[in-house]
Amino acid sequence: MAHDVVLIPGDGIGPEITSAMRRVVDASGVDIAWNVVDAGAGVMDEFGTPLPEHVLDAIRSTKVAIKGPITTPVGTGFRSVNVALRREFDLYSCVRPCLSMPGDGSRYTDIDLVIVRENTEDLYAGIEFDEGAPEVAELSQLIEASGQKTFKPDSAISVKPISVSGSRRIVEYAFEYARRCGRHKVTAVHKANIMKASDGLFLRVAREVAERYPDIEFNDKIVDATCMGLVQDPYAFDVLVLPNLYGDIVSDLAAGLVGGLGMAPGANIGRDIAIFEATHGSAPDIAGKDIANPTAEILSACMMLDHLGEGVAATRIREAVKKTLAAGESVTGDVRRAQTGSTEGCVGTQAFADAV
Ligand code: ATP
Numbered sequence: 001m002a003h004d005v006v007l008i009p010g011d012g013i014g015p016e017i018t019s020a021m022r023r024v025v026d027a028s029g030v031d032i033a034w035n036v037v038d039a040g041a042g043v044m045d046e047f048g049t050p051l052p053e054h055v056l057d058a059i060r061s062t063k064v065a066i067k068g069p070i071t072t073p074v075g076t077g078f079r080s081v082n083v084a085l086r087r088e089f090d091l092y093s094c095v096r097p098c099l100s101m102p103g104d105g106s107r108y109t110d111i112d113l114v115i116v117r118e119n120t121e122d123l124y125a126g127i128e129f130d131e132g133a134p135e136v137a138e139l140s141q142l143i144e145a146s147g148q149k150t151f152k153p154d155s156a157i158s159v160k161p162i163s164v165s166g167s168r169r170i171v172e173y174a175f176e177y178a179r180r181c182g183r184h185k186v187t188a189v190h191k192a193n194i195m196k197a198s199d200g201l202f203l204r205v206a207r208e209v210a211e212r213y214p215d216i217e218f219n220d221k222i223v224d225a226t227c228m229g230l231v232q233d234p235y236a237f238d239v240l241v242l243p244n245l246y247g248d249i250v251s252d253l254a255a256g257l258v259g260g261l262g263m264a265p266g267a268n269i270g271r272d273i274a275i276f277e278a279t280h281g282s283a284p285d286i287a288g289k290d291i292a293n294p295t296a297e298i299l300s301a302c303m304m305l306d307h308l309g310e311g312v313a314a315t316r317i318r319e320a321v322k323k324t325l326a327a328g329e330s331v332t333g334d335v336r337r338a339q340t341g342s343t344e345g346c347v348g349t350q351a352f353a354d355a356v
């Protein structure tokens with residue numbers, strides 16, 4: 001029986017990389033019934049919103065979706081469509097495996113780590129006040145009354161909520177993932193020495209959860225030290241669990257260890273709905289030119305196939321990607337540049353997909 005999957009092409013390089021991904025998935029022989037629906041700036045005129053209700057309904061019905069990146073229309077009063085989808089379906093876990101592939105052009109080989117990023121709270125909660133807003137004046141009074149003198153009343157404010165329940169479920173997810181995937185260590189990443197309230201809570205909850213998983217090693221690390229450690233000795237890491245913003249930044253750093261943004265897949269997972277997408281954004285600078293690397297999107301599809309119980313097809317595709325990269329004849333410009341310092345002899349998005 002076919003698997004029903006919602007496909008949102010997205011914008012920028014989205015349509016190119018999702019079409020490459022779809023051809024690769026279809027060639028693997030797995031039976032997917034693609035329900036293609038559009039979201040983003042392109043549907044604003046027709047539906048008055050970048051995220052129309054019928055798109056949400058489609059995802060509610062299939063419970064599985066894969067998407068290209070979607071640019072947030074600037075100045076329309078709408079926040080990020082990506083963030084809205086994560087919030088609508090409470091997709092609290094963002095899972096981003098970073099796995100070296102021979103020929104990925106990276107300085108490192110044999111990297112194998114997983115980023116588990118909290119996806120719903122922290123500075124991404126979107127609770128912000130511009131300078132001059134009445135809330136800022138109120139807060140200014142509160143802060144003054146509490147005796148703290150460091151707050152300037154002409155500040156803009158972004159609120160960073162980190163909850164016990166939100167922290168507990170993401171750390172539990174990281175440990176369950178580690179168990180399920182035969183991994184041995186979870187590292188909680190934070191800045192609890194400075195943000196004693198919010199990051200302090202995250203760390204405290206992480207330590208509590210860790211006690212329930214004696215079979216998995218646990219440690220914690222300050223986010224700045226984590227960045228240095230990842231560059232200096234990435235092999236010291238296994239599963240990393242991070243609050244939203246550190247997760248965003250460290251994901252890009254980790255992508256750089258395995259060949260760059262064009263190589264880094266991801267999944268947004270909730271209780272009963274999962275949406276798969278590459279780590280990178282819509283890369284408008286290279287859109288429409290058939291030069292984007294579809295590997296991240298193709299590997300995201302492999303994560304989706306695993307999720308659908310189609311592990312055999314997922315493995316076949318991963319092996320095909322590995323072989324294509326290792327052979328080195330048909331690789332996109334980003335990989336060629338990482339390998340040789342120039343894009344000479346690279347191939348386009350669709351030619352790479354053909355080779356896979
Ligand atoms: P966002 O705010 O959504 O993260 P961003 O401005 O950080 O977006 P990205 O789209 O994530 O930008 O990408 C940053 C740069 O990395 C792009 O401008 C592009 O040059 C490169 N890049 C990203 N994805 C790819 C890809 N699939 N193939 C090749 N290069 C890519």
Ligand code: MG
Nearest residue numbers: 252279280281
């Ligand atoms: Mg980015």
